[in-house]
Amino acid sequence: MADLLLDLVVASRTLAEHGVIDAYGHASARSETNPQRYFMARNLAPELVTREDILEYDLDSNAIDANGRALYKERFIHGEIYKARPDVKAIVHNHSPTVVPFACTGHEMRPIFHMSAFIGLGVPTWDIRDAQEGTDMLVSSPYLGAHLAKQLAAHPAVLMRGHGSTVVAENLPRAVGRTIYLEMNARMQFQAVMLAGPGGYINYMDDAEVAANVSWQNYDRSWELWKKRALER
Amino acid sequence: MADLLLDLVVASRTLAEHGVIDAYGHASARSETNPQRYFMARNLAPELVTREDILEYDLDSNAIDANGRALYKERFIHGEIYKARPDVKAIVHNHSPTVVPFACTGHEMRPIFHMSAFIGLGVPTWDIRDAQEGTDMLVSSPYLGAHLAKQLAAHPAVLMRGHGSTVVAENLPRAVGRTIYLEMNARMQFQAVMLAGPGGYINYMDDAEVAANVSWQNYDRSWELWKKRALER
Amino acid sequence: MADLLLDLVVASRTLAEHGVIDAYGHASARSETNPQRYFMARNLAPELVTREDILEYDLDSNAIDANGRALYKERFIHGEIYKARPDVKAIVHNHSPTVVPFACTGHEMRPIFHMSAFIGLGVPTWDIRDAQEGTDMLVSSPYLGAHLAKQLAAHPAVLMRGHGSTVVAENLPRAVGRTIYLEMNARMQFQAVMLAGPGGYINYMDDAEVAANVSWQNYDRSWELWKKRALER
Amino acid sequence: MADLLLDLVVASRTLAEHGVIDAYGHASARSETNPQRYFMARNLAPELVTREDILEYDLDSNAIDANGRALYKERFIHGEIYKARPDVKAIVHNHSPTVVPFACTGHEMRPIFHMSAFIGLGVPTWDIRDAQEGTDMLVSSPYLGAHLAKQLAAHPAVLMRGHGSTVVAENLPRAVGRTIYLEMNARMQFQAVMLAGPGGYINYMDDAEVAANVSWQNYDRSWELWKKRALER
Numbered sequence: 001m002a003d004l005l006l007d008l009v010v011a012s013r014t015l016a017e018h019g020v021i022d023a024y025g026h027a028s029a030r031s032e033t034n035p036q037r038y039f040m041a042r043n044l045a046p047e048l049v050t051r052e053d054i055l056e057y058d059l060d061s062n063a064i065d066a067n068g069r070a071l072y073k074e075r076f077i078h079g080e081i082y083k084a085r086p087d088v089k090a091i092v093h094n095h096s097p098t099v100v101p102f103a104c105t106g107h108e109m110r111p112i113f114h115m116s117a118f119i120g121l122g123v124p125t126w127d128i129r130d131a132q133e134g135t136d137m138l139v140s141s142p143y144l145g146a147h148l149a150k151q152l153a154a155h156p157a158v159l160m161r162g163h164g165s166t167v168v169a170e171n172l173p174r175a176v177g178r179t180i181y182l183e184m185n186a187r188m189q190f191q192a193v194m195l196a197g198p199g200g201y202i203n204y205m206d207d208a209e210v211a212a213n214v215s216w217q218n219y220d221r222s223w224e225l226w227k228k229r230a231l232e233r
Numbered sequence: 234m235a236d237l238l239l240d241l242v243v244a245s246r247t248l249a250e251h252g253v254i255d256a257y258g259h260a261s262a263r264s265e266t267n268p269q270r271y272f273m274a275r276n277l278a279p280e281l282v283t284r285e286d287i288l289e290y291d292l293d294s295n296a297i298d299a300n301g302r303a304l305y306k307e308r309f310i311h312g313e314i315y316k317a318r319p320d321v322k323a324i325v326h327n328h329s330p331t332v333v334p335f336a337c338t339g340h341e342m343r344p345i346f347h348m349s350a351f352i353g354l355g356v357p358t359w360d361i362r363d364a365q366e367g368t369d370m371l372v373s374s375p376y377l378g379a380h381l382a383k384q385l386a387a388h389p390a391v392l393m394r395g396h397g398s399t400v401v402a403e404n405l406p407r408a409v410g411r412t413i414y415l416e417m418n419a420r421m422q423f424q425a426v427m428l429a430g431p432g433g434y435i436n437y438m439d440d441a442e443v444a445a446n447v448s449w450q451n452y453d454r455s456w457e458l459w460k461k462r463a464l465e466r
Numbered sequence: 467m468a469d470l471l472l473d474l475v476v477a478s479r480t481l482a483e484h485g486v487i488d489a490y491g492h493a494s495a496r497s498e499t500n501p502q503r504y505f506m507a508r509n510l511a512p513e514l515v516t517r518e519d520i521l522e523y524d525l526d527s528n529a530i531d532a533n534g535r536a537l538y539k540e541r542f543i544h545g546e547i548y549k550a551r552p553d554v555k556a557i558v559h560n561h562s563p564t565v566v567p568f569a570c571t572g573h574e575m576r577p578i579f580h581m582s583a584f585i586g587l588g589v590p591t592w593d594i595r596d597a598q599e600g601t602d603m604l605v606s607s608p609y610l611g612a613h614l615a616k617q618l619a620a621h622p623a624v625l626m627r628g629h630g631s632t633v634v635a636e637n638l639p640r641a642v643g644r645t646i647y648l649e650m651n652a653r654m655q656f657q658a659v660m661l662a663g664p665g666g667y668i669n670y671m672d673d674a675e676v677a678a679n680v681s682w683q684n685y686d687r688s689w690e691l692w693k694k695r696a697l698e699r
Numbered sequence: 700m701a702d703l704l705l706d707l708v709v710a711s712r713t714l715a716e717h718g719v720i721d722a723y724g725h726a727s728a729r730s731e732t733n734p735q736r737y738f739m740a741r742n743l744a745p746e747l748v749t750r751e752d753i754l755e756y757d758l759d760s761n762a763i764d765a766n767g768r769a770l771y772k773e774r775f776i777h778g779e780i781y782k783a784r785p786d787v788k789a790i791v792h793n794h795s796p797t798v799v800p801f802a803c804t805g806h807e808m809r810p811i812f813h814m815s816a817f818i819g820l821g822v823p824t825w826d827i828r829d830a831q832e833g834t835d836m837l838v839s840s841p842y843l844g845a846h847l848a849k850q851l852a853a854h855p856a857v858l859m860r861g862h863g864s865t866v867v868a869e870n871l872p873r874a875v876g877r878t879i880y881l882e883m884n885a886r887m888q889f890q891a892v893m894l895a896g897p898g899g900y901i902n903y904m905d906d907a908e909v910a911a912n913v914s915w916q917n918y919d920r921s922w923e924l925w926k927k928r929a930l931e932r
Contacts, residue, residue: 669803671836675828675833675834688722691744
């Protein structure tokens with residue numbers, strides 16, 4: 001468990017360094033000993049997270065040991081997805097900037113770069129307005145979290161209209177790597193769409209290539225680098 | 234008052250770090266004890282501002298305690314807006330790069346990202362040429378400041394053609410946060426407009442969502458991060 | 467040989483600093499004493515490479531002195547090109563972000579900037595799908611490496627669909643410089659294509675200009691700078 | 700003279716920090732005591748320039764005190780412009796990335812941002828091919844330097860096709876500031892052209908505004924900041 005908490009520190013700092021979360025995203029990991037629990041920081045900018053800031057939550061997103069510390073308003077993203085998806089062990093909610101234009105235009109994200117192959121498993125878009133009119137855009141209730149989880153379904157990520165995205169995986173390095181390369185894919189796909197012009201052809205990864213890549217891609221070599229960078233600071 | 238001056242140092246460095254002001258923007262805050270006064274740095278690049286550089290001004294933008302120190306030529310932006318808008322407690326004049334193409338093309342800014350919800354309150358564009366022909370583009374007189382304030386009206390920000398923008402708020406963290414996320418929104422909206430193509434649909438925040446978000450959004454978690462970064466340097 | 471290993475350290479760190487490789491590219495250099503051998507790091511993010519991490523390989527990409535250390539899966543890129551191209555003394559495999567949109571749309575890269583003149587010698591695109599269906603996109607076998615080398619032919623670089631590119635040269639500074647300026651050219655060419663519009667004219671370098679430039683361009687002054695930066699860290 | 704040499708160090712480092720020169724641009728200043736002489740570094744990346752690296756040149760671009768040190772191949776840019784333009788006291792030759800797409804498409808640069816008002820004085824484009832076919836693109840002879848100077852004429856800058864630009868001014872801070880804001884203008888104008896679409900209207904600074912601004916704009920507050928940054932390193 002100690003390692004998992006340290007990995008959450010690494011994840012938080014790495015996501016901030018890559019500009020895919022500002023002060024407002026969060027990374028979580030399911031407990032390795034109790035699948036009905038997950039770990040995530042208290043209400044704090046990810047860049048500032050230390051081991052001592054990480055709390056344990058139940059799947060209704062109640063903190064077990066808050067001791068009066070404030071919690072993320074959007075913690076229900078995590079709890080509700082962990083409920084709906086027993087395969088998911090790690091979640092990143094981000095404000096990745098270049099996915100927002102895709103989410104707001106309905107332009108489908110496609111896997112244009114092999115490091116982003118997981119996009120080929122499908123990345124739906126969730127519009128909070130379909131769940132509730134007139135929200136402040138935050139996933140601040142169990143209902144909204146469950147509605148998001150339903151749109152995520154079995155996919156590796158869900159874009160959130162006017163907001164960012166939520167990315168899930170079987171382990172934390174994979175969730176962090178997918179988040180970083182979702183942003184990279186968005187930038188590359190934007191340029192490809194512009195170069196190709198209306199109706200132009202873009203050669204994306206095909207389903208067989210996606211399947212061959214996502215089966216093993218845990219961003220191991222990246223994680224080693226990110227860990228070294230994060231802990232040296 | 235001591236805290237407000239320190240907050241102005243934090244604001245100045247934070248805006249510089251985020252690239253929304255170069256050597257030429259400025260942040261101000263209305264005095265908490267005398268609403269006819271405001272605080273702002275002497276003529277100095279924001280990145281270099283320390284507590285000792287901050288002067289007190291009356292609403293005609295005369296410095297009370299300049300002691301021969303040079304003043305910003307565009308201080309009238311601040312004084313005239315404080316006169317016209319009693320609700321405004323903090324102002325940022327910036328050279329945010331991506332708003333300029335919007336201001337020069339008449340392309341309306343719309344709220345595409347929940348951190349930028351305030352844009353939904355309306356962001357008009359001011360053209361200095363409508364106030365005076367042949368200026369050097371600087372708001373260097375009470376007349377120009379008042380003309381800008383009139384175009385701002387009750388809005389949270391006003392774009393300035395060929396120049397940047399001026400952003401106002403009920404407190405300094407909100408003014409700083411709005412400035413940073415105005416730039417983010419411009420970048421995202423630019424890409425969305427390109428992806429959507431001429432006449433294409435973009436799903437912006439609606440009025441109810443805007444209203445629900447702007448009522449509480451003070452960028453608290455960001456401010457905590459920015460303060461820590463600014464004061465550690 | 468000591469200098470060549472140090473130069474590989476400089477090359478690795480420089481490529482990472484310029485954002486043309488993430489954790490996954492690699493630079494190699496042919497042995498100066500035995501043309502049937504080349505040097506390249508063990509499986510490690512380039513940013514972390516030190517002299518001790520560099521191994522010697524034969525042209526079948528077997529490591530001579532691995533001592534159990536893990537190897538890059540895509541080392542066959544290097545071995546197979548060294549086999550096919552006796553003139554090549556250095557190779558960089560990269561994930562240069564802005565070349566991917568070119569490779570995926572079939573938009574031909576052309577030399578728009580004199581530092582990137584070598585592009586005028588022709589930069590073909592390789593699609594791994596033409597060699598093998600359903601791969602994970604990695605050049606992880608001698609067959610795939612040889613297929614890539616065949617598409618590279620006598621050119622200075624080959625774009626890799628959905629992946630990045632591989633750049634070759636007569637010496638390591640030239641291979642590193644070409645990699646960095648291939649990315650710069652992609653960014654400039656993207657903007658020029660957008661400005662020119664469909665069918666618009668772009669004034670690229672002509673063949674005589676390319677020939678006059680590539681004959682001597684070793685990026686000497688850059689290399690001196692990059693070496694100083696890389697070794698000071 | 701000591702101050703002018705120090706200012707050249709500040710200029711070199713500042714231009715590198717702003718990404719408008721890579722290892723290959725150079726800044727020069729005319730001697731304050733002998734208008735037939737100018738100062739510029741030996742052949743060295745600008746980022747590395749110290750006071751000891753700065754040499755004195757005559758207007759034929761012979762170094763007076765090289766003592767065997769290598770010279771910039773393109774020093775004739777400087778000498779020939781100083782000959783042709785007695786009003787010019789400082790010159791920056793740069794590889795500013797976003798001006799290249801303008802120079803290669805014939806898209807005229809216009810002043811879109813008040814910090815870049817000088818563009819309104821006219822920024823012609825020079826194509827080295829008009830002077831000589833089949834060059835390596837470098838201004839490596841007095842003939843080419845004089846040809847460039849002729850195209851510059853009385854303007855504040857000249858774009859160089861496939862290369863970058865050369866910017867001139869009455870003093871060094873102005874030449875450095877103009878170089879940095881030429882790049883900023885190119886980025887903003889690119890986005891405005893995209894937003895406006897073919898034939899769309901862009902509200903540029905008009906001639907009276909340009910005239911009112913360029914008369915005094917020496918980037919004083921920027922220079923104070925850049926000097927502090929450059930000398931603290």
